[in-house]
Amino acid sequence: MADKKLSLHLDFHSGLPIYTQIVNQIQSQLVNKMLKPGDQLPTVRALAQELRVNFNTVARAYRILDEARIISTQQGRGTYIIEVPPPEISEKLRYESLTALTHRFISEAFRLGFSEREVVQMVRDSLKSWKEANEEDNE
Amino acid sequence: MADKKLSLHLDFHSGLPIYTQIVNQIQSQLVNKMLKPGDQLPTVRALAQELRVNFNTVARAYRILDEARIISTQQGRGTYIIEVPPPEISEKLRYESLTALTHRFISEAFRLGFSEREVVQMVRDSLKSWKEANEEDNE
DNA sequence: CGAATATTGTACTAATTGTATCATTGTAAC
DNA sequence: GTTACAATGATACAATTAGTACAATATTCG
Structure with a gap:
């Protein structure tokens, strides 16, 4: 509602x-x-x-x-x-949340049997396509 | 069951x-x-x-x-x-799975307001500490 | 076995939502 | 006055989800 x-x-x-x-x-x-x-x-x-x-x-x-x-x-x-993070959260909390997020991502990727190189490559590709998909955003 | x-x-x-x-x-x-x-x-x-x-x-x-x-x-x-997933489907699925996982990770990180550089750095750090924790060879 | 009933997925349609394109209107510049 | 452009409106469309009826299979029970 x-x-x-x-x-x-x-x-x-x-x-x-x-x-x-x-x-x-x-x-x-x-x-x-x-x-x-x-x-x-x-x-x-x-x-x-x-x-x-x-x-x-x-x-x-x-x-x-x-x-x-x-x-x-x-x-x-x-x-x-959009659910944005409250801007008032501290740097420390902010980084902790990224750390936790990344850790979950890495473990899951390894659990799927991917190598470090594959993971890094996929992150690069994903970042690249994400940027391309959001070109109009700069000003 | x-x-x-x-x-x-x-x-x-x-x-x-x-x-x-x-x-x-x-x-x-x-x-x-x-x-x-x-x-x-x-x-x-x-x-x-x-x-x-x-x-x-x-x-x-x-x-x-x-x-x-x-x-x-x-x-x-x-x-x-399906009973016998053809190998090519398994492999395809495996990659699609990593792709989806990575995409979710990237979106979430950006949603939290992190920059591309921060994300890449965190992935590197996380991979590094993961390797150290598991003390394995290679690459 | 065989018919009745339940369970399961399918097909088609409807309703609700945002999107794209063009037409109309109003105002300012020339 | 005419032209140009921005704001708004009208119409048709596309995507997602829900509603309803149906077909195929399984199960129950005589």
Whole structure:
């Protein structure tokens, strides 16, 4: 369940595009903890109806937020706030989490019988294709 | 008793379709020997109930695995891991498994905000300490 | 054995979701 | 006034999951 009411207030005379207002307010609500990682946002159609705008306008806002890695939109499923790590966790905890994650990965890979070289190669390949798939991200 | 519990863990917000997650995890469990040739999988309805999804979603996953010659689904009988997996399928599965594992690892690391350099470094360190801990030769 | 019933996977359809493409509108620059 | 462009709307589409009816096989029981 996921319907946060997401009360957004649009100003149709402000000169700011609707989709920009939607983007800004969702970002604000995330910062204000009114939205939390993992939360499902209303569907494009539901939010559009609530705001009395075309659902493509909502979709455009969602697309911008998706490209900014703030939300994850999934065709046929819905739209969710991305689960990002709280920025306030310490460096130490941050590294411990990466260490644990990597350790689990390595053990699993070895359990599958792969050699160190194969593992390293796969990590390289995976990083490479990940970067390629996310080209548009830089600025 | 044929029913392995088949503990699968779905992430409904991960962006991967449910049926894909089911496919991947069954493949993994086969490569990990948690599933063996001849094992019977839960019925589409049983697994669906356990995972709280529609049984057609499970059926879709089973169909994909069936087409990949990994399992054999038999109407009225049940679903079984294929008896003699051709070697090329085993090898293919093994690599697909590592690929999926690595991809999950990379995504998770980036999701936690680590850079490519940090990830690579951590993999190196982890491999190194793993080798030292197991004191084995080679390379 | 044989018929009735239960169990299992299959096929087809529907509903819900986001996506892509183009048309319309409004405003600013020329 | 005309043109150019950005914002929004309309329409058709694709992906995922759910609903319903059915077919094949197994099991039960006379």
